[in-house]
Amino acid sequence: MKFLIALLGILVVFGLAYLVSNGKKKIRYRPLIIMIVLQVILGYALLNTEIGTFLIGGFATVFESLLGYANDGISFVFGGLTTVGADSGGAPFFLSVLMPIVVISALIGILQYIRILPFVIKYIGLVLSKVNGMGKLESYNAVASAVLGQSEVFISVKKQIGLLPKHRLYTLCASAMSTVSMSIVGAYMSMIDPKYVVTALVLNLFGGFIIASIVNPYEVSEEEDILEVQEEEKQSFFEMLGEYILDGFKVAIVVAAMLIGFVALIALVNGIFSAVLGISFQELLGYVFAPFAFIMGVPWKEAIQAGSIMATKMVSNEFVAMLDLTKQTTLSARTTGIVSVFLVSFANFSSIGIIAGAVKGLHEKQGNVVARFGLKLLYGASLVSVLSAIIAGLFL
Template identity: 65%
Template sequence: MKLVLFLAALILIFFLAYIVSNQRSEIKMKPIITMIGLQLVFAFILLNTEFGLVIVRGVSTAFDYLLSYAAEGINFVFGGMANEGTSPFFLNVLLPIVFVSVLIGIAQYLRILPFIVHYLGLLLSKVNGLGKLESFNAVASAIFGQSEVFISIKKQLPHIPEHRLYTLCTSAMSTVSASILGAYMTMIEPKYVITALVLNLFGGFIIANIINPYKVKEDEDLIEIREDKKQSFFEMLGEYIMDGFKVAIVVGAMLIGFVALIGMVNHLFEVAFGISFQVALGYVFAPFAFLVGVPASEIVQAGTIMSTKLLTNEFVAMMDLAEITSSLSDRAVGIISVFLVSFANFSSIGIISGAVKGLNEEKGNTVAKFGLKLLYGATLVSLLTATITGIMLK
């Protein structure tokens, strides 16, 4: 039964991508099949092998240390604000982003990240059927984030055609930034965060190869890494500290607004129809939850969490998941968790188009024009990742 659902989910996801494809005759099946195979291999390793367990434990332990170091700075500034036994979300989940941002800045300053991103991008381009720029951008998105990544290719933005820009934006929305991984790991199991990070990277290429297939000429595929004016080490530290703090504040502000709005809409909907808006949307997403492998008795709960992520953001959905985890099976929790690890939500359309527009107004308007199709593609990536995870979980 699990295999039947897996195949049915793949067929549905590919069909949903195919019906909106720009050039169906240009779809290349070889890289798609190759990357599905790679997703299955990586999912099996990360979820079901001792080697994968070692990797997950290693990454999780590293982030535990990072979060403990971050806590020292947070406690120095905000110590005593929290009541004993409480765990304020802003202090424990959002503010550690500041410290992780600093570490990313140091790796960037020492030219470690550009080296990794550049050559890993070149390697990925050998299997994904797309250009080196697309591969570079996907890896960079997983490190820098969906808005910051476009700074690394700002010199090329004026020359990037619309079809390639769509793929770049899909990668940015489908992945998550390294600075925020620690925050996710405080809310869901680290193994699901890492698994989703890897699977989404390939999933973005797969969906883009169906929705937006094209060929890239060699002379159109130069990779440039942004060269900033030379900063001193401490100038760089100050910049990344402030960048991390801005991210924490922005995410916090969005959560305040979205959680409050959901509360109001749920109340009004319940008064009018006797059911909350989130639960109503849960029934819409329930069939998708069933296909990706969630047990039938839990599909409405799963669908509710999935729809919440799409309408608001992954943090709101992860908080909702944490509240009902005890009532769900481990299998359902795993599948929902990997679905949540991406930036595929309505607010990201504005974030990405705004980031691009800040660098090039014309290209920013182009992104806004295909914004809904961008979210559509990124959501299919999340469903594909959930499907791959579902076949691998017991």
């Protein structure tokens, strides 16, 4: 039965993407079929094989170690607070989940500085371009987004931002919204099972190309298909390290501020809806998103609850939704896994402003173009999350 529901889900996702396609006759189906098959193979390998378990375990162990090292620095600065938090059942969320972003950001900076990350990103992107039928720039950008983040990635291709037509710019921005940055992966792993985080990272990479190939199909000529990556300004090692540490701290502060605002506002809106209608805003949204939860493989009896968490992610962000998910005690393990995969992306309303602002900071005219197709970006990125959850649901 779950295979029939998954097939229905894939057809619904493709249909919804086809509805808003700006070039229905240009869609190339061969790369789509190849990428769907790759998603299924990778989903099975990661969730149902010993090799997948070993790889995910290794990945999780690395991040667990990094979080342990991060805790040394956090304890040194916030020792009293972490002790109080431990006595009351756990360190404060800001310290245990968000502060490690600083350390992981610093590590990314070091790998950038010694040229390991640029090499890996560039050549994985080149290999992907052979599979997805898109340009080298689009493939590079998708891999780079998963490492550098949805705003920082545009700096690495800033020389080409002003030269890109609207359709190629859309694909770059769609990749940035569909993936998550490596600096924040450790925070996710402290909230949901690492195997779902890793699975979502891999599936979203291909899912972004699949949906973009339907919503925004085009071909890139040899003359246009030039990958020119912006070299970072030469800095000393400690200048670079200080910059990445501060960048990581800024990300942690921004996420904390958004959590405070969104959690409080959702509580306020829930209170108003409960008083007026007798049902909370999140419960109401749960009914809207329940059909999507069902085609992802969630049993109908849990679909409204799952749909509420999915809606929370879209109207606020994935952190708020993950916090809601951790509070759920009645959801089955299968539903928890499917919803977890759905949550691992930047597909929410606030990301529209972040991405448009990042591009505008590099090229004002192109930033305005991005802002105009912002809702279409969110629509496509949300379909990517649904597709990844459907594929994962086949093996849970």
